[in-house]
Amino acid sequence: MMKWIFGIMTVMGIAVFIARGDGAGALNALVKGGESAVELSISLAGAYMLWMGIMKIADEAGLINKLAKLMKKPLRLVMPDAGDAAAPVTLNLAANFFGLGNAATPFGIEAMKKLDRGDGRASNDMAMFIALNSSAIELLPTSVIAVRTACCSASPYDVVLPTFIASVAAALAAIISCRLLGRVFK
Amino acid sequence: MKAANIAVPALVGILIVYALIKKVNVYKAFVDGAAEAVPQLIAILPYLAAMLGAISLLRASGAVEFFTGVMRPVTDRLGISPALVPLIALRPFSGSASLAMLKDILTEFGADSRVGRAASVLVGSTETVFYTTAVYFGAVGVTKTRHAIPAALISGAVGAAVGLLLVR
Numbered sequence: 001m002m003k004w005i006f007g008i009m010t011v012m013g014i015a016v017f018i019a020r021g022d023g024a025g026a027l028n029a030l031v032k033g034g035e036s037a038v039e040l041s042i043s044l045a046g047a048y049m050l051w052m053g054i055m056k057i058a059d060e061a062g063l064i065n066k067l068a069k070l071m072k073k074p075l076r077l078v079m080p081d082a083g084d085a086a087a088p089v090t091l092n093l094a095a096n097f098f099g100l101g102n103a104a105t106p107f108g109i110e111a112m113k114k115l116d117r118g119d120g121r122a123s124n125d126m127a128m129f130i131a132l133n134s135s136a137i138e139l140l141p142t143s144v145i146a147v148r149t150a151c152c153s154a155s156p157y158d159v160v161l162p163t164f165i166a167s168v169a170a171a172l173a174a175i176i177s178c179r180l181l182g183r184v185f186k
Numbered sequence: 187m188k189a190a191n192i193a194v195p196a197l198v199g200i201l202i203v204y205a206l207i208k209k210v211n212v213y214k215a216f217v218d219g220a221a222e223a224v225p226q227l228i229a230i231l232p233y234l235a236a237m238l239g240a241i242s243l244l245r246a247s248g249a250v251e252f253f254t255g256v257m258r259p260v261t262d263r264l265g266i267s268p269a270l271v272p273l274i275a276l277r278p279f280s281g282s283a284s285l286a287m288l289k290d291i292l293t294e295f296g297a298d299s300r301v302g303r304a305a306s307v308l309v310g311s312t313e314t315v316f317y318t319t320a321v322y323f324g325a326v327g328v329t330k331t332r333h334a335i336p337a338a339l340i341s342g343a344v345g346a347a348v349g350l351l352l353v354r
Contacts, residue, residue, distance in 0.1 A: 001331045002323070005316070006240050013243035016252065029246035033239030040234060041227050048227060049220035054198055056219025057212050061205035100194065108318075109226060109325040116326035127334035130322055134313040134338035135345060141310030147289050148306055153297030159306040162352035166311035170345030177340040181333035 001185075047102035055091070055110065067091075078132070078175055079125040085114035089129060096133065099142045108133065128178045135170035138163075226325060233324025237316060241279045250275050266350065267301050269294070273308060274346055278315040278339065285309065300353060307349035312342045 010030075017026035058064050068087040075082045075089060082089055088111035095104035108129075115126045122130075141163050148156035205212050244250060254261075254271045261271045269291055277284045288309045295301040315338045323331055 001335055002319075002329050005335065006236060009240035009244050012249050013240070013247040016247035016249050017243075025246065026243060029243040030239040032246075033237075033242035034235040036242065037231060037234035037238045040238070041231050045223065045227055048223040052223040053216035053219040054201065056222075057205045057210060057215045058201055059219075060210040060215045061201070061208045063201070063204070098194075105321065106223065108322055109230075112322045112326050112328075116328065120328055121330040122323065122328050122332045122334050126323075126326075126328070127332055127337060130319055130331075130334040131337040131341050133318055133322070134315045135341045136311055136313040138310070141306075143285060144288065144306050144310040147285060147292065148297045148302075151289060151292035151297040151302075153292070153302075155298060158298070159303055159310060159353075162303075162307045162349060163310035165352060166307055166345045166349035169348040170311060170341045173344035174337055174341035177337040178333065181337050185332040185336075 044102075044105065048106045051103045051106040052110075055088075055107070064088075079128050081115075081123065081125050083114070085111045085125070085129075088114060092129075093132070093137075097137060097139055099138055099140055124178070124182045127182065128175070131174035131178050132171060135167055135174050137167040137171055229327070230321055230324040233320050237320035237324075241316065245276075245280065245283065250279075267304070269301050270305055270308065270350075273305055277308065277312050277346075278342060279317070281314040281317065284314075304350055304353045307353055308346055311345040311349050313338075315339060315342060 013029065014026045017023060017029075055064070064087045067090060068084065071086045071090045072082065075086050079085075079089065088107045092104050092107035092111050095101075095107055111129060112126060115123060115129065117123060140160060144159065144163070145156050148159070202212055205215070250272060254275050257271065257275075258268070261268070266274070273284060273287050273291065276287060288305050291305045292302045297303075297306075315335065319331065319335055319338065323329070323334070
């Protein structure tokens with residue numbers, strides 16, 4: 001899947017650039033992407049080290065184990081083989097819910113590592129985790145509220161409830177489509 | 187929002203006190219955890235470079251605008267405002283670009299207009315699927331992503347559709 005997405009995106013982009021006679025523009029855009037990858041990694045590094053450090057403290061205090069035991073049963077409904085990943089999955093979903101984006105990513109990466117079986121292939125649980133993450137269930141969509149406030153909205157919080165309902169619908173769609181598609185994509 | 191501002195640092199503080207009572211060497215544990223972060227980020231970097239490169243190329247080429255132009259008859263028939271179509275098309279690729287576009291829409295149509303509220307709900311209830319997928323699958327070196335992206339995109343489409351219906 002990834003090779004097709006990457007392939008189609010780059011070929012389409014390059015084709016449009018060449019059609020416009022701007023070959024250098026295509027290369028510039030690609031290089032710029034690489035540069036933003038480096039910038040992003042560096043800006044991620046701080047929060048990432050912080051949350052990985054805190055998670056390790058919680059782990060050694062035995063709290064990660066407790067959380068995993070607590071969440072194993074409820075998580076089984078959507079991710080039957082979560083196992084060790086139960087704790088980081090819970091932390092990731094909780095961080096997303098409370099709008100802590102920079103804590104959610106390290107927990108999510110940890111969850112993926114625990115779910116991984118080292119065969120270079122996404123398991124059903126990994127796909128479910130990605131799909132659930134893309135439904136963006138959040139208590140308060142803080143960045144959107146910030147933009148609305150900046151754009152002089154009289155009621156910036158008006159959108160909170162519809163956003164939440166739409167996110168829940170997206171999460172349900174993620175669960176259902178994962179269940180169905182998991183049988184199609186081997 | 188106030189409560190969250192206090193709750194998270196308070197939880198971290200309580201965690202450290204609890205760990206100290208449990209006789210955990212909190213300093214060493216923190217450093218050990220942080221040390222795992224650095225090689226992990228380096229492992230993700232090439233995946234990010236590939237995905238962000240492709241996204242940047244697609245954005246700069248104007249292919250997104252071309253695509254929204256082609257889709258125009260369909261989106262018009264569905265009753266989706268033309269201002270929202272590029273936002274829907276761009277949302278799975280770039281968070282910063284969709285926030286910038288949201289700002290443009292809110293400035294042009296007004297934050298409390300129907301289009302403005304619809305755009306806000308769209309951005310809030312969907313996620314940058316291609317970016318998160320690159321990071322999360324990159325972390326474990328998974329390239330056979332199976333149904334993850336289709337399911338994520340279906341979920342995003344359902345979220346967008348419900349969002350649009352709710353602000354109608």
